[in-house]
Amino acid sequence: MTDIGVMRTDFEKDPSIKIRKVEMIPLHIPFATPFQIATARESSRDFLEVLILRLHTDQGIVGIGETQAWRRQGSAELLANLMHSIKTRFEPLLIGRSPFDINAIMYDLNATLYNSLYAQAAIGDALYDLVGKSLNVPVHALLGGKCRDRVRVGAVLSMKPNVEELVEAAQAFHDRGFRHFGLKIGIDSAADLRNAQALREAFGEDIVLRVDANAMMNFDAAVTLLRKLEPFDIDVAEQPIAIWDVDGLAALARAVAMPIMADESVSTDHSLLDIIRQRAATVVQTKTAKNGGIHYIRRLWHLAEAAGMRIYPGNHPSTSVATSAVAQMCAASPTPVMEGVFAVGVSGALADDIVENPIRPVDGEVPVPDGPGLGVTLDEEKLAKYRVEF
Numbered sequence: 001m002t003d004i005g006v007m008r009t010d011f012e013k014d015p016s017i018k019i020r021k022v023e024m025i026p027l028h029i030p031f032a033t034p035f036q037i038a039t040a041r042e043s044s045r046d047f048l049e050v051l052i053l054r055l056h057t058d059q060g061i062v063g064i065g066e067t068q069a070w071r072r073q074g075s076a077e078l079l080a081n082l083m084h085s086i087k088t089r090f091e092p093l094l095i096g097r098s099p100f101d102i103n104a105i106m107y108d109l110n111a112t113l114y115n116s117l118y119a120q121a122a123i124g125d126a127l128y129d130l131v132g133k134s135l136n137v138p139v140h141a142l143l144g145g146k147c148r149d150r151v152r153v154g155a156v157l158s159m160k161p162n163v164e165e166l167v168e169a170a171q172a173f174h175d176r177g178f179r180h181f182g183l184k185i186g187i188d189s190a191a192d193l194r195n196a197q198a199l200r201e202a203f204g205e206d207i208v209l210r211v212d213a214n215a216m217m218n219f220d221a222a223v224t225l226l227r228k229l230e231p232f233d234i235d236v237a238e239q240p241i242a243i244w245d246v247d248g249l250a251a252l253a254r255a256v257a258m259p260i261m262a263d264e265s266v267s268t269d270h271s272l273l274d275i276i277r278q279r280a281a282t283v284v285q286t287k288t289a290k291n292g293g294i295h296y297i298r299r300l301w302h303l304a305e306a307a308g309m310r311i312y313p314g315n316h317p318s319t320s321v322a323t324s325a326v327a328q329m330c331a332a333s334p335t336p337v338m339e340g341v342f343a344v345g346v347s348g349a350l351a352d353d354i355v356e357n358p359i360r361p362v363d364g365e366v367p368v369p370d371g372p373g374l375g376v377t378l379d380e381e382k383l384a385k386y387r388v389e390f
């Protein structure tokens with residue numbers, strides 16, 4: 001801790017901007033239609049649990065960040081847990097600090113509550129937003145500069161009661177310019193095959209098709225299903241088996257022809273290193289909440305790129321705040337990123353958004369926000385409408 005102590009001393013001599021208050025806004029935002037994936041318990045969800053964080057400063061500038069209480073994919077977070085962690089452990093480490101000390105602050109947060117990435121995500125991204133606003137530059141400028149103005153995104157095809165409704169949902173995305181589809185699989189293999197076949201028949205070579213079992217299949221079922229799916233030209237199979245079974249993912253990667261993506265199995269940089277060492281996947285998905293926001297996700301991207309992996313920018317369903325955070329990172333990436341599903345909330349999964357200038361995919365692409373910081377402004381009326389109390 002000696003080095004960090006030196007940094008703090010330097011900071012204390014700096015009279016510039018300081019964080020004065022940490023404000024948390026828990027929200028329940030309705031899904032447009034109940035959101036269904038392969039999962040052990042809940043059949044579907046009616047609303048998304050979002051935590052918006054506002055960092056207030058002595059100069060009146062306010063930074064915003066987002067995380068979600070998702071409770072799938074290895075997370076056990078509740079909104080109340082996230083708020084308790086931030087209030088009791090993180091707030092004392094934030095008050096009086098300069099938002100420019102992102103590295104030192106994030107180091108301290110992780111040191112006080114190791115691996116609390118869901119809670120840290122909102123803080124780290126709010127710090128980036130604050131620094132951007134303080135300098136009057138977008139976050140992508142802080143990340144090394146903009147390499148692209150628009151980022152192509154993929155569509156998530158949530159499970160539907162029948163193949164007709166699935167193709168209808170895909171057609172609606174296709175009409176809006178989406179060409180990359182993530183098909184949820186993993187509950188009923190016969191239905192999964194019918195769905196993949198129907199999508200290929202409906203769209204031919206015009207779409208890129210990916211499948212996602214959300215870690216819910218056993219190894220044998222995954223091998224059998226993925227082999228049967230091979231004729232449908234699947235670009236990548238996302239997290240077919242359990243989060244903890246990296247050995248199994250590695251064996252699966254050798255047993256089937258299609259590439260494997262690790263999502264749930266990757267939280268920290270250590271978990272990604274494990275995937276890389278075992279060559280358990282050749283694609284990695286990152287998410288704002290799951291992976292701790294911009295500060296940590298950039299590290300994952302560097303590791304993945306060095307390992308020759310493809311990067312799939314994702315998010316749990318989220319508002320325009322977390323969508324912007326990922327769009328900013330994609331914009332600053334000089335090498336290609338995949339057409340990820342980081343805009344899954346703003347692409348239509350959510351019934352509403354909470355900013356005055358929502359990010360809306362146009363022709364299947366998200367325009368990179370160019371305003372200061374994350375470039376999105378919270379809508380106070382929407383916050384009041386969806387706010388919940390604890």
Ligand SMILES: [Mg+2]
Binds near residue numbers: 212214238263264285
């Ligand atoms: Mg996934």
